[in-house]
Amino acid sequence: MTWHVMYPAVVNTLFGKGICPTSQSKIKEFEEHFQKYDEDFEYASQMPECFLRNWSKSKKWLLKLFEKVVLDAERTNPSDTTSKTLLQHLLDNLQGKHLAPNYGLLMLWAAQANAVPVAFWTIAFILSHPSIYKKVMEDLASVFGKAGKDKLEVSEEDLKKLPFIKWCTLEAIRLRSPGAITKKVINPIKIKNFTIPAGDMLMLSPYWLHRNPKYFPDPEMFKPDRWKEANLEKNAFLDSFVAFGGGKHQCPGRWFAIMEIQLFVVLFLYKYEFVALDAVPRESPLHLVGTQQPMAPFRVQYKCRE
C-alpha cells in the first residue's frame, strides 16, 4: 500500500508528470521489474551479472524505459532553471551523456528503495503505540481541524507546525537504518598509531551505531521525543545519527525524504482511521544495504473518516 501511494507522487515530483509510467495498465510490469531490481541490488553490486539472470533482465528492462524517460526529459527541458525537474538538472550537469539512463535509474532507486520502507516503518511504529498515535492525531487536529475525508492541502508552514511527526519519521529511520555504508579510502587516514592505506574499504554500520545506549538511551524503544534535543531548524541531526551517511557523498535527498514521509503520514492519518492488527514486524536480516525491509507484513484495518 505504501509503495502504491508513494511511487506515483515521488516520480511525478522528481522526473516530471507523465514521464515515468504511473497509469494502472503500465505500472504492474514496471513494479515487477523494479522490485526484482531492488531485491537483489546489493548482491548485484558485488557479483558479475551472469550470476543474477533475473536481476540483469529487470535492469535491462528498466534501462530501456529510462532511455525514453531521458529523451522526454531532454525534449521538455525548460531554459528557466526554477522550473526544471531533478532529472533535468542532472542531465544539464552530466558528462558522458550515454550514461544518463543509468544515472536516472539510480536516482529512482536511491529515492524509492529507502523512502518507501521508511514511510512504512513510520506508520507501523505510530499505529503500534497508542499514546503516540493519539498525540499525532491531536497535532493534526490543532493544525487542520477535525480529521476527515475533506481534501487536504498541506503547506510547508503546516509541516513546520508538526514537529512531532518529523520526530516520528527520524525515529523510524534511526531504528531501521541501513546495515552498512561502505567507503573506499582515497588518501591514507592516520588514527593514533594506525594508518589506513589508500584503496582499503571502510564500513560504517548506522544500524549498530544507532543501538549504542551511550548515544541513544533505551535504543530499541521507539521514542520520538528524543529528537527534541536535535537542532532541526539548523538542519542538524542528533550526534551519532548517520542514516544518511556523511561527508561529500552524504545523501542529497535527505530533507526531501523527511518531508515526503511527513506528508505521507499527515495525509494518511488525516483521511483514514486505523487499527493495527499485527505487532511491528522485525527487520529482515537479509539486507545490509539500504533501509531495512520488514520480515513479515503489518496488517491494518482501516476506514475512511466521516
Ligand code: HEM
Ligand atoms: C529515508 C530515506 C533515505 C535514506 C535512509 C537514504 C540513505 C542514503 C545513504 C546511506 C546514502 C549513502 C551516503 C554515503 O555514501 O555517505 C545515500 C546516497 C544517496 N541518496 Fe539517499 N536516502 C534516502 C532518500 C533519498 C531520496 C528521496 C533521494 C532522491 C530524491 C536520495 C538520493 C540519493 C543519492 C543520489 C545518493 C548518492 C549520493 C552520492 O553518492 O554522492 N536518497 N542515501
